[in-house]
Amino acid sequence: MAHLGPGKAASSKEQAGLRYPSNGKTIYHRPLNRTKTAELSQSSFAYLFSEMVSYAQRRVTGIQELEKRLNLQGHPIGLKLLDLLLTREPPRSQTRPLTIIALLHFIKINLWTHLFGRQADRLEKSSNPDTPDEYMIVDNEPLVNAYISVPREMSQLNCAAFVAGIIEGVCDGAMFPARVTAHSVGGKEEGEMWPGKTVFLVKFQPEVLEREALIGKG
Amino acid sequence: MFVTVFALIIINKAGGLIYNRTFHEGGLNKISTNDYLVLAGTFHGVHAITARLNPLHPPTNRTSTTSSTAAAAAGAGGAPGTHLTRPDPPSGLEVLETENFRMQCVTTLTGIKFLLFTDTTQANVDLAIRRVYDMYSDYVMKNPFYQLEMPVRCDMFDRKLASYIREINNR
Structure with missing residues (x-):
């Protein structure tokens, strides 16, 4: 409703000014990229992401801070994507996810x-009874890390922290506040099948689990 | 087993060694890291000399296939209508062959040299070296932690290169 500026008393007349296409599809329903396969260049993304990492690396004191910054870069994307993807769902299923499982799916x-x-690639629940609030999303080879080799002295770092930020944004936007972190779990040996395997650890806030338990009872 | 690719050396545009890797022990003599640096620097110099030493490509005109008079006129006053194109820069040393090995050198547009040491019988070295260049541009240049002109230390590049060369050597 952007046209309803202040001082527009006769807005009912103006209503005709905002027109929707007859099929009900707005620019939000289709990607802006109208090519047949809707593909983008992976190289251009790789260079862009590489610059994002370099940018986040400026004046940071440690790896944790660097991951935090990458996470922050992803967070707004997640918030917006949640809305966008739900808008594109057929009207019948246009509700935001209401349970943890639905959200993770x-x-x-x-x-x-x-x-x-x-x-x-996989969705797991923590098997540790002390941490029932932790879930894991597994990606065998994250696209963002396709060309990235982390130097040995920064082995703790996983640049997929950016994707973790996107996930965190989606969780926050769906009212499931959580902390999401990315961890490399791929082995470094020679014949390793997935050397870049990454686990996104989703740790929900206690109130989410509390609510989940109440819903379960009802 | 047919061993064909012995080693790869990458030299930056200033003549510094930024990558060297041996894929097969025994094909070439082992030399120390310091000698590798000297080898890279020496090769860089020799390459620069050979780039100047080619009588086959006079750098002034390469378009004189139709008439030499047009080219001469262009040289004198820049006659209108003469199609002048910038000649390819001379490439310098490309292949060095001995009875034991063959060395192919590719210089990229940015001045980086890839040297691949192979068996004398190895075919399609052009293709292999091109592929190595592709991997370099993917796994080294797109890595945010790589600093230009510095030695290449990228696990991903090492891994992809090793698997590609292993594929060639086991063929």
Whole structure:
């Protein structure tokens, strides 16, 4: 409703000014990229992301701070993508996810397909009884890390912290406040199948679990 | 087993060694890291000399296929209508062959040299070296932690290169 500026008393007349296409599809329903396969160049993304990492690296004191900055770069994208992807759903299923499982499935399937053209590889719940609030999304080879080799002295770093930020944005936007971090779990040995394997650890706030338990009872 | 690719050396545009890797022990003599640096620097110098030493490509005109008079006129006063194109810069040393090995050198537009040491019988070295250049541009140049002109230390590049060369050597 952007046309309803202040001082527009006769807004009912103006209503005709805002026209929707007859098929109900607005610019939000289709990607701006209208090519047949809707593909983008991976190289240009790689260079852009490489610059984003370099930018985040300026004047940071440690790896944790660097990951935090990458996370912050992703967060707004997640918030917006949640709305966008839900808008594009058929009207019947246009509700935001209401349970943790539904939310994680939404991330694993819809979000991943939208961003990377495929689903995430696995979804797991922490088997440790002390941390029932932790869930894991596994990606065997994250697209953002396709060309990145982390130097040995920064081995703790995983640049997929950016994707973790996107996930965090989606969780926050869906009212499931969480902390999401990215961890490399791929082995460094020679014959390793997935050397870049990454786990996104989703740690929900206690109130989310509390609510989840109440819903479960009802 | 047919061993064909022995080693790869990458030299930056200033003549510094930024990458060297041996894929097969025994094909070439082992030399120390210091000698590798000297080798890279020496090769860089020799390459620069050979780039100047080619009588086959006079750098002034390469378009004189139709008539030498047009080219002469262009040289004198820049006659209108003469199609002048910038000649390819001379490439310098490209292949060095001995009875034991063959060395192919590719210089990129940015001045980086890729040297691939292979068996004398190895075919399609052009293709292999091109592929190595592709990998370099992917896994080194797109890595935010790589600093230009510095030695290449990228796990991903090492891994992809090793698997590609292994594929060639086991063929």
